[in-house]
Amino acid sequence: MSEEKRPERRLLDAGRATRTMRWVMAIMLFLTVLAAALGLGALAASRALDRQLAGRLTIELVEPNPIARDHDAAQVLAMARGDRNVAAARPVDPARLAKLLQPWLGAIGNDPDLPMPVLIDLDLHDASDLAVAALARRIHAIVPAARLDRHAAWMAPVTGFMNLLLGLAAGIVLLLALATGTVVVLAARAGLETHRDTIEIMHMLGSTDVQVARLFQRRIARDTAIGGAVGGIAALAVTALVGTRLAGLGSALASGATLGPGGWIALAAIPFLFVGLATLAARIAVLRTLGAKL
Amino acid sequence: MANIVQFENVGLRYGAGDETLSDLSFALTSGAFYFLTGASGAGKTSLLRLLYLAQRPTRGVIRLFGEDAVTMPRKRLPGFRRRIGVVFQDFRLAPHLSAYDNIALPLRIAGVREEDIEQPVHEMLTWVGLSDRIHARPPTLSGGEQQRVAIARAVIGRPEILVADEPTGNVDPAMAERLMHLFDSLNRLGTTVVVATHDIQMIQRTANAQMMRLDRGRLLDPTGALRFPPSERDG
Ligand SMILES: Nc1ncnc2c1ncn2[C@@H]1O[C@H](COP(=O)(O)OP(=O)(O)OP(=O)(O)O)[C@@H](O)[C@H]1O
Ligand SMILES: [Mg+2]
Numbered sequence: 059m060s061e062e063k064r065p066e067r068r069l070l071d072a073g074r075a076t077r078t079m080r081w082v083m084a085i086m087l088f089l090t091v092l093a094a095a096l097g098l099g100a101l102a103a104s105r106a107l108d109r110q111l112a113g114r115l116t117i118e119l120v121e122p123n124p125i126a127r128d129h130d131a132a133q134v135l136a137m138a139r140g141d142r143n144v145a146a147a148r149p150v151d152p153a154r155l156a157k158l159l160q161p162w163l164g165a166i167g168n169d170p171d172l173p174m175p176v177l178i179d180l181d182l183h184d185a186s187d188l189a190v191a192a193l194a195r196r197i198h199a200i201v202p203a204a205r206l207d208r209h210a211a212w213m214a215p216v217t218g219f220m221n222l223l224l225g226l227a228a229g230i231v232l233l234l235a236l237a238t239g240t241v242v243v244l245a246a247r248a249g250l251e252t253h254r255d256t257i258e259i260m261h262m263l264g265s266t267d268v269q270v271a272r273l274f275q276r277r278i279a280r281d282t283a284i285g286g287a288v289g290g291i292a293a294l295a296v297t298a299l300v301g302t303r304l305a306g307l308g309s310a311l312a313s314g315a316t317l318g319p320g321g322w323i324a325l326a327a328i329p330f331l332f333v334g335l336a337t338l339a340a341r342i343a344v345l346r347t348l349g350a351k352l
Numbered sequence: 353m354a355n356i357v358q359f360e361n362v363g364l365r366y367g368a369g370d371e372t373l374s375d376l377s378f379a380l381t382s383g384a385f386y387f388l389t390g391a392s393g394a395g396k397t398s399l400l401r402l403l404y405l406a407q408r409p410t411r412g413v414i415r416l417f418g419e420d421a422v423t424m425p426r427k428r429l430p431g432f433r434r435r436i437g438v439v440f441q442d443f444r445l446a447p448h449l450s451a452y453d454n455i456a457l458p459l460r461i462a463g464v465r466e467e468d469i470e471q472p473v474h475e476m477l478t479w480v481g482l483s484d485r486i487h488a489r490p491p492t493l494s495g496g497e498q499q500r501v502a503i504a505r506a507v508i509g510r511p512e513i514l515v516a517d518e519p520t521g522n523v524d525p526a527m528a529e530r531l532m533h534l535f536d537s538l539n540r541l542g543t544t545v546v547v548a549t550h551d552i553q554m555i556q557r558t559a560n561a562q563m564m565r566l567d568r569g570r571l572l573d574p575t576g577a578l579r580f581p582p583s584e585r586d587g
Contacts, residue, residue, distance in 0.1 A: 068453055069446070069460075256446050262406060263505075264434035265461045266427070352408060352429065 069260070070253050070277050079245045079278075083285025083332070084292075086238040091293035091328050093234050095300075097227030098321040104220040107213070113145070113185040114209040115193075117178040119201055124173070130201045131176040137200060143183050143193060150177035239335055246278055246340035250347055257344070261351060271344040275337045282336040286329030294325060355415070356382040356513060356544050357403065362412030364398055364569075372398050373569045376412070380546065382512075385539045387555045388548040390566030396548040397441055397517055399566065403546065404438045404515050405429050417512070434462055437511030437543075439519045443502040445490040451477065451501050452486045458509040476504040479534060481527070495522035503531060507538055514538060516547045520554065532558060 117134060121127035131149065138147040152174060159174075182189065190208065197204050250257070253274075260270050301316050317325070357380035364373040373395045380386060388396050401407040402414060405421060414421045416432060424432070437458075445454050455476055459469045477483045480500035490498050499522045506514060514535065520528035532554060539545045549555065555563060565572040 068449065069457075255444075256448075259444050259446055260457070260461060262404075262433065262438065262440075262444065263458050263461050264430045264432075266430045269430075269461065352406065352426065 069256060069273055070249075079249075079281045080285040080288075082241055082245075083238075083282050083336075084289035086234065086241055087286045087289035087329050087332060088293045089289075090231065090234040090238055090332075091290050091325050092296060093227060093230040094328060095293065095297040095317070095321075095325055097224065097231050098317055098324065099301075099304075100220060100224040100227050102317060102321065104217070104224055107217060107220060111209045111213050111217070113182040115180040115182055115185075115190065116150075116207040116209070117180065117197060118205040118207060119176040119178075120173075120203065120205070121176075121201075122173040127173075127176055130204075131178065133200050134197055134204065135178060137196060138178065138180055141193065141196065143189055145181040145183055146179075147181075148179045150179060152176075238332055239339075242278075242282065242332060242336040243339040243343070245281075246274070246336065246343045249274060249278060249340065250343050257348070258351075261348060267345055267348040270348060271341045274340045274344050278340040279333050279337045282333045283329070286332055290326065290329035294322075297325065354382050354418075355379040356417060358413075358415040359402075360413040360415075362402065362409045362414060364395075364402060364407065365410045371410070371569060373402075373409075376571055378564065378571060378573075380544060382544055383539070383542055384544055385536070385558065385561040386544075386546045387558070387561050387563045388546060388566065389550065389552070389555065389563060392550075394566040395569040396566055398569075400438075400515050400517050400546065400548055403513075404436050405433055434458070434509065435512045437506035437509060437514045439499075439502050439506045439514075439516035441517035441521075441548075443490070443498050445498055445501055445505075447490050450487045450489055451482055451493070454490065454501050455504045455508055458505060462509060472508055476508050480504045481530070496524070496527060499523060500527070500531070503534070507534070507543075510538075510541075511543060514543050514545045516545070518548055518550070520549065520551060528554060529557070 117138075119127060119130050119134065121130055135147055135149060138144045155174060155177060180193075182193070185208075190206070194206050197206065257270055260273075297317070305316060359376045359378050362373065362376040363371045365371045376399065388399065390396050398407070402409055403416075405416070408422055412422070417435065419432075421432070446457070449457070452473055456469050456473050459472070474483070474486075477486055480503060482497060482500055482504070485493060485497060488497075490501065493501065499519065503516070503519055506516065516535070519535075520531055523531065528551070535545050535547065536558065555561060
């Protein structure tokens with residue numbers, strides 16, 4: 059064991075408890091930051107999904123007669139482009155549609171005689187049920203047989219899954235934060251117990267409560283900071299690694315899960331938060347113990 | 353001379369049961385040397401604990417440095433404790449600190465700068481004959497050595513009152529005499545000294561000291577008339 063240079067640090071015995079505390083804090087903070095990263099990633103993905111899906115609507119016109127079909131399509135498109143709630147209206151390119159259907163239809167998909175539906179993609183300003191219903195009424199007034207397909211509806215299972223993941227991550231973060239906070243408080247109390255004699259001596263030699271508390275706060279803050287730095291940096295590294303792997307997948311959903319600068323700052327702030335919590339817990343524990351003495 | 357300590361009808365009761373200390377009325381003169389004697393269990397440590405503010409009395413008035421120590425708010429106590437040096441009967445040394453750091457503790461608590469601590473601590477270590485045990489931790493010291501560290505710690509801050517509870521119980525007669533000489537030097541510099549002891553010979557050897565006798569929690573001189581009033585001191 060190395061001799062501490064600073065005399066006020068020597069006052070508190072640096073024993074096995076201190077080293078254990080650092081390891082526990084490192085592990086707890088590793089897990090907490092990782093869970094928070096998962097939560098923030100899920101949140102980002104869910105937001106990206108929302109942005110992409112909300113307000114997306116596809117109108118499907120199924121009409122065997124190509125002339126009537128094109129007429130209907132032109133009318134619906136004109137109406138949509140004039141509608142205040144429609145930000146953009148694009149007919150889906152028939153060639154692309156044919157390509158999309160090819161796996162199901164095979165080569166006959168290219169048969170010009172095969173009645174192909176017309177698809178029109180709409181971006182809406184207001185995607186609420188009410189606004190969509192109103193729009194649907196206007197479309198049905200032109201083409202009663204038109205089918206409306208809200209992307210949000212068919213992506214609902216994905217959104218639901220993302221929300222589940224989000225809730226799960228939030229729950230884990232909460233539980234881990236609770237456990238870490240408890241560990242911190244327990245460590246502060248245990249430290250107090252370990253150093254009870256020293257505290258008693260200092261008290262009798264005329265130390266103020268705040269003087270003793272400060273000694274403890276510093277010790278616990280240092281242990282938490284060292285543990286938190288190790289655990290936090292490891293977790294951030296893992297998060298960064300997972301982030302680059304996700305980006306490599308090239309999926310819109312996966313890349314939506316990457317963290318922005320705000321997310322990174324939030325993650326990096328977690329260890330500091332716990333150092334603060336540890337300091338506070340130690341201070342309260344010491345002041346309460348000393349307050350019971352004369 | 354002014355009274356540095358004054359007890360008026362002080363009583364102390366631990367929990368339920370009879371009073372451990374009863375009807376204590378006496379005054380200690382600033383700069384005087386007192387012995388406190390009495391059989392084991394008579395209440396010597398209890399009386400000293402009242403004196404060094406480790407305990408509040410259950411009744412009565414205690415005035416310390418001219419202020420009411422009984423109703424004094426808790427947050428003022430540290431300042432008063434720093435003016436009192438205490439040699440505890442059970443030493444109360446910090447076991448993980450070296451002899452040096454234990455002795456330096458009161459100065460550090462008082463906020464003395466490190467460069468002003470080294471010299472007095474070395475002087476004290478020499479005084480109590482422990483300059484070769486400077487880095488030793490209390491568990492590796494003999495009982496008498498621990499006691500000397502405790503004494504050095506009590507006097508290093510030049511306290512206005514020195515309270516010593518059986519300070520020579522674990523040392524040989526030669527060292528006891530040397531320590532009493534240390535107390536006496538301190539006393540001559542103006543520190544009021546209160547020493548609890550069973551050692552009648554030591555009391556007799558110490559010139560000009562006064563004696564308070566406790567018997568089952570009561571002073572045998574209830575009027576506060578001490579065997580040697582301060583006026584009889586020479587010098
Ligand atoms: N904290 C305490 N709680 C209850 N009783 C106590 C406490 N401290 C002391 N006593 C009792 O008070 C009485 C006086 O004890 P005290 O320690 O003051 O005696 P003493 O004169 O110092 O004895 P000794 O010479 O053995 O050190 C004893 O009967 C003891 O049992
Ligand atoms: Mg005693």
